[in-house]
Amino acid sequence: MEPVSEVRKEQIEECVNTIVNIASKDTFHLNSVTKQIDTLGVMTMDLLEKNENRINDSLIGLFYHIGKSLRQLEDLQKLNQDE
Known part of the structure; x- marks a missing residue:
């Protein structure tokens, strides 16, 4: 795997900053695992x-794993509330 170039690092940092900014304005999903799922x-x-030609398969797989992790988090939150 090739090292990430400085230009690419800057692009990644810009993307991360944009995502963080957008997420800070998303109050609908904030602290609501159920809404996120x-x-x-x-x-x-x-x-x-x-999903023509299965072009979205990787992203669909990733979303599945994120959803599974969110379900586990939701179960843990419910378990902690019951204690």
């Missing part, structure tokens, strides 16, 4: 519908 499901369904 629901939205992830909608996004995945959209990707499945537009």
Whole structure:
């Protein structure tokens, strides 16, 4: 694997800053694992519908694993509330 060039590092940093800025304005999903899972499901369904030539397979797989992790987090939160 090639090392990341300085230009690429700057692009990545800009993307991260943009994502953090957008996320800071997203109060709908803030601290709501259930809403995050629901939205992830909608996004995945959209990707499945537009999955010509299986171009979205990697992203769909990633969303599956994120959703699975969110479900585990949700279960842990419920368990901690019950204690």
